[in-house]
Amino acid sequence: MSQSSPHPKFMEAMRKLKQMSEEERLSEDNAELFEQAMQYAPLDIQPALVAIRKKYEQTYH
Numbered sequence: 001m002s003q004s005s006p007h008p009k010f011m012e013a014m015r016k017l018k019q020m021s022e023e024e025r026l027s028e029d030n031a032e033l034f035e036q037a038m039q040y041a042p043l044d045i046q047p048a049l050v051a052i053r054k055k056y057e058q059t060y061h
Contacts, residue, residue: 010040026056 013036017025024030034056038049 006042006045007040009036010042013037013040025052026059031056 013033016033017030017037020030025034034049034053038046038053041049
């Protein structure tokens with residue numbers, strides 16, 4: 001797989017997450033889906049996902 005095309009698992013997770021409200025994305029129910037996005041995210045996107053994770057941790061933990 002080329003560096004320029006995101007991993008299919010990342011694309012799948014993001015497609016599902018984009019259809020949700022922010023509250024739904026940050027919910028415990030979707031934590032696994034968010035982790036999938038984090039695991040397969042391209043390096044240039046990871047900082048944004050880390051920021052979202054921090055917001056989740058502040059909101060729910």
